[in-house]
Amino acid sequence: MQDFLQFTLTGITIGSIYAIVALGFVTIYSVTKVINLAQGEFVMLGGLTMFSLVSVGVPYWLSFIATILFVTFIGWLMENLLIRRAKGADAISLIILTIGTSIFIRGISSMVWGKDQHTVAPFTKNTPVEIGGASITPQSIWVILIMLLVVGLMYMFIDKTMLGKAFQASSVNPMAARLMGISPKRMSSFSFVLSAALGAIAGLAIAPIIFPAYDMGAMLGIKGFSAAILGGLGSAPGAVIGGLLIGLFESMGAGYISSGMKDIITFSIFLLILIIRPNGILGEKTIGKGGL
Amino acid sequence: MKLRGVQQTKWWGVVVFIAAILIFPLIVTQSFFITQATFAGIYAIIAIGLGLLMGYAGQISLGQAAFYGVGAYTTSILTATWGWSPWLSLPIALLVPALLAIVMGYTMSRLSGYYLAMATLALGIIVHGLLVEGKGITMGASGFYGIPQLSLFGMTINQGVPYYFLVWFFVLLVLILSLNIVHSRVGRALRSIHDSEIASSSMGVNTGRYKMQVFILSASFAGLAGWLFAHMSYSISPSAFTFDASILFLAMVVLGGSGSVWGALIGALLIRMIGITVHTLGEQFSFITSDSEHVIYGLILILVVIFMPKGLFPTVIDWFKNTSIKRAEKKSSVPVTPIKQSVSE
Numbered sequence: 352m353q354d355f356l357q358f359t360l361t362g363i364t365i366g367s368i369y370a371i372v373a374l375g376f377v378t379i380y381s382v383t384k385v386i387n388l389a390q391g392e393f394v395m396l397g398g399l400t401m402f403s404l405v406s407v408g409v410p411y412w413l414s415f416i417a418t419i420l421f422v423t424f425i426g427w428l429m430e431n432l433l434i435r436r437a438k439g440a441d442a443i444s445l446i447i448l449t450i451g452t453s454i455f456i457r458g459i460s461s462m463v464w465g466k467d468q469h470t471v472a473p474f475t476k477n478t479p480v481e482i483g484g485a486s487i488t489p490q491s492i493w494v495i496l497i498m499l500l501v502v503g504l505m506y507m508f509i510d511k512t513m514l515g516k517a518f519q520a521s522s523v524n525p526m527a528a529r530l531m532g533i534s535p536k537r538m539s540s541f542s543f544v545l546s547a548a549l550g551a552i553a554g555l556a557i558a559p560i561i562f563p564a565y566d567m568g569a570m571l572g573i574k575g576f577s578a579a580i581l582g583g584l585g586s587a588p589g590a591v592i593g594g595l596l597i598g599l600f601e602s603m604g605a606g607y608i609s610s611g612m613k614d615i616i617t618f619s620i621f622l623l624i625l626i627i628r629p630n631g632i633l634g635e636k637t638i639g640k641g642g643l
Numbered sequence: 644m645k646l647r648g649v650q651q652t653k654w655w656g657v658v659v660f661i662a663a664i665l666i667f668p669l670i671v672t673q674s675f676f677i678t679q680a681t682f683a684g685i686y687a688i689i690a691i692g693l694g695l696l697m698g699y700a701g702q703i704s705l706g707q708a709a710f711y712g713v714g715a716y717t718t719s720i721l722t723a724t725w726g727w728s729p730w731l732s733l734p735i736a737l738l739v740p741a742l743l744a745i746v747m748g749y750t751m752s753r754l755s756g757y758y759l760a761m762a763t764l765a766l767g768i769i770v771h772g773l774l775v776e777g778k779g780i781t782m783g784a785s786g787f788y789g790i791p792q793l794s795l796f797g798m799t800i801n802q803g804v805p806y807y808f809l810v811w812f813f814v815l816l817v818l819i820l821s822l823n824i825v826h827s828r829v830g831r832a833l834r835s836i837h838d839s840e841i842a843s844s845s846m847g848v849n850t851g852r853y854k855m856q857v858f859i860l861s862a863s864f865a866g867l868a869g870w871l872f873a874h875m876s877y878s879i880s881p882s883a884f885t886f887d888a889s890i891l892f893l894a895m896v897v898l899g900g901s902g903s904v905w906g907a908l909i910g911a912l913l914i915r916m917i918g919i920t921v922h923t924l925g926e927q928f929s930f931i932t933s934d935s936e937h938v939i940y941g942l943i944l945i946l947v948v949i950f951m952p953k954g955l956f957p958t959v960i961d962w963f964k965n966t967s968i969k970r971a972e973k974k975s976s977v978p979v980t981p982i983k984q985s986v987s988e
Contacts, residue, residue: 433945447893458934
């Protein structure tokens with residue numbers, strides 16, 4: 352029981368990160384129908400930029416904000432320079448475009464930051480807290496809180512603001528949205544900015560726990576993508592549920608069987624769920640075909 | 644009689660290809676380049692299969708390295724552990740990936756689009772994980788060693804020129820088989836699926852069955868490549884069959900042109916050549932490292948998708964055809980009807 356609680360806490364922590372990454376996938380997908388496999392690189396850039404800023408002596412919370420701004424800028428750049436120019440390309444080509452971008456960003460990062468893992472100080476003092484016999488670090492609590500905050504803010508933004516409504520409209524019916532004076536170009540650009548910011552936040556939150564390195568983005572991107580698919584592509588609540596589930600499968604697999612088997616177990620369960628529910632847990636029939 | 648929309652295999656292309664294979668070892672004699680050319684052939688086999696899947700059936704596989712790895716490990720275990728003859732294990736190395744594809748295909752038949760892409764990616768990760776973790780059978784991450792060499796009529800096929808010819812002989816077989824498939828009724832059905840699945844299914848094309856068949860074929864091709872790879876090297880390790888390898892195969896197809904058998908072949912050659920060029924430059928200039936290779940791969944993928952969405956080979960052929968039409972127009976001053984049908988040979 353004590354083990355179970357411990358694995359659950361670990362699973363929810365890592366699952367929160369997957370959930371934020373998956374929200375990034377959904378944000379871009381719902382407006383542009385692009386699957387951005389460079390999403391994991393935003394997380395990596397978030398963690399490593401934070402490391403660099405802190406190590407040159409920028410105050411902690413200032414570098415926090417600067418990191419989010421920098422990664423957001425990269426997301427904006429990516430949409431403006433690459434995605435926008437390939438608008439006519441089919442779905443397979445667009446996936447490959449984002450894979451190319453991800454390889455490119457990873458290559459540059461390994462030149463800038465080297466191949467070592469880096470250490471980032473936690474947000475607050477990091478003495479583990481005991482909960483019912485299981486221990487949890489304050490940073491893990493921060494990660495979970497940040498996930499909840501992000502989900503809350505996203506909900507407020509999408510449902511309560513005018514910009515969010517425009518965003519929703521252009522994902523439901525791009526043509527009608529256009530007729531109502533919503534610029535699809537701006538919305539596409541905005542979706543990349545928003546999901547880059549989400550990636551950066553995930554990177555900042557996880558950096559003190561997993562020691563960021565240039566190659567951490569690939570696996571995070573894959574897990575985030577599988578979370579988005581598992582929840583049902585295009586559904587934001589689905590992405591959060593998918594992320595938490597993937598995190599739980601992983602920590603249970605690592606805890607009860609072996610850490611080498613965790614990916615095998617996670618993706619086997621993932622495939623089983625897809626066989627039962629081919630459109631994901633909360634997915635609708637028409638969503639996710641993406642022209643493929 | 645030439646029917647509209649019916650394409651035929653242009654045999655002069657195959658003849659040029661055979662000549663190039665035969666001439667290459669005469670011009671280039673360094674063993675390093677022969678080995679690289681052999682690898683390029685192995686990759687070309689996978690790329691041609693993946694090209695059929697992507698360009699003709701319109702499906703994306705992010706886990707092609709799984710089939711490649713399964714083929715390689717099947718033959719390694721059969722020959723080294725069980726003492727089979729490599730030639731006897733060849734059909735099994737083709738069959739096992741095909742069976743895996745059938746299981747995948749049937750259970751995943753309700754999936755499409757990005758869901759299918761993610762399912763193949765998951766398969767790739769699971770297979771790679773099993774190769775690392777199944778230490779009793781696969782010898783784990785350190786690699787499987789002791790794979791016997793191939794021999795034919797009592798003579799060992801050594802690495803180098805003999806193996807080069809063996810690999811490219813198989814590439815030739817795969818190429819001719821694929822060209823014949825795409826120019827047959829099956830190929831036309833596949834192209835129609837790629838253009839519009841709904842339209843072709845309402846014309847009576849059994850879209851599910853064709854897509855399944857191509858998926859199985861591409862898995863078998865990858866298995867063949869795995870067989871060739873295993874018997875070329877004395878040892879293999881799971882690190883050759885990762886997600887990165889799957890992406891590399893994808894890059895070959897996209898670079899060459901996914902709607903073209905020749906394109907996939909050329910894509911595989913080009914990707915290999917880029918790798919070699921960066922590697923050789925890296926030996927001379929210390930600032931060029933293996934990281935630069937990744938940056939260049941990434942840039943190439945980006946540039947190709949943006950500027951040549953159809954891929955290199957079809958773009959070049961289209962350009963060539965259009966300029967020759969313009970020249971013909973100038974000469975005769977009578978407009979020649981432009982070729983609307985894009986090349987998809």
